[in-house]
Amino acid sequence: MPKLALGQRLFGLSLKLMPPTHKLPPNVVRKLFHWTDKLSGLPRISVHKVEELKIPISTNAKDVLQKTDDKKSETISARLYLSERLSESSEDVLPTIVFFHSGGCVIGSVETHDGFCRHLANYARANVVSVDYRLAPEYKFPVSICDAIDAWNWVVKNGDRLGLNTQKIGVAGDSAGGYLSLLLNLKSLQQNLPVQVTRTPDFQALMFPMLDLRAGRPSYDEFTSGLLLTKDMMLYFRDHYLNSEEEKHLALASPILHDGLSECPPTYLLTVEFDPLRDEGLEMADKLKQAGLNLEHRHLNDCMHSFFSLTKVSKTAKDRTLTTIEQIGGFVNSIVGSA
Secondary structure, eight states: OOOOOHHHHHHHHHHTTSOOGGGSOHHHHHHHHHHHHHHHSOOOOOOSEEEEEEEEESOOHHHHHHOOSOOOOEEEEEEEEEOOOSOSSTTOOOOEEEEEOOSTTTSOOTTTTHHHHHHHHHHTTOEEEEEEOOOTTTSOTTHHHHHHHHHHHHHHHHHHHHTOOSSSEEEEEETHHHHHHHHHHOGGGGTTSSOOOSSOOSOEEEESOOOOTTOOSHHHHHOOSSSSSOHHHHHHHHHHHOSSGGGGGSTTTSGGGOSOGGGOOSEEEEEEEEOTTHHHHHHHHHHHHHTTOOEEEEEEEEEETTGGGGTTTOHHHHHHHHHHHHHHHHHHHHHHOOO
16 A cells, blocks of 8 residues: 655645645735745755746737737746756757646746756756746636747747757646646647647656546545645636636646647656546556557655655655656656767
8 A cells, every 4th residue: 555755744744734725815825835845845956057038928818818819018937947068069968848837827936946947957967948827817728828838939949049959859847837748749739729839849748747627536536635735726726727617628628638649749757646636647648658659657656746845854755856857857868869
């Protein structure tokens, strides 16, 4: 019988003493997530170079929801992490990872994942662009998807100026970030959006991704308390993100429903045992295998969803996080060639 690692289990017990997070307004939950990662997550280690970016977006909320042409100039923030090159040779051009953070498309930011992205740049041997896409309920479905596509297209177009390799470029994300990463690869689902990818990623790394907003799998009922993500929190995210409950049946909201997963590039997929999203992640692994894709699937029996934010309170969480980052680096370089 799988058992949650001790440090994570104790943290989960402390959550039971707090007011139910799913009953708090999003602005409060965002602050809680920020401070959880700041106090308990990965440290902000030094990287070769960090640069703040502003990415222009081609759509505003009105464009996305009503498909109008009344556009206005807006930007979203992003953060570039350049990893130090091993040499100055032309062959030593590190791959690029465009990263999307977790939080159910309702919470999270480049700040909550700053420590993770710094480690990703250093230990996966890749340059990383972390995207601060707009969040619900201020910007509902499918605004975050359009932001992700715009950010991806902008990085591809401006890579040379930023010192990035856009010939070896892919996406990564945890939870909702994994959801957005996957949708960037499903070009057939983007046809009714006001923006589409200009090229598809070379690889994707999906960490305990959000794949089915119908929320009806057994793992939802198995994990209802004492975890960073519970059934109630997922329903909270879904209800703030979608415009109506009917949208949960759309493949853009629940991409596990899509029958064109053969569009996906080589995939690294991480699933964890103590997670309402476990069952949909395991089913996605089976679907990707059946599609004949290059898949590296890792499953952890001793971790909860979003354990990256618990590395200071759980040795197991720290060890598994660093191992995951190294695995992603190895996987990416096996796909695009050694840097």
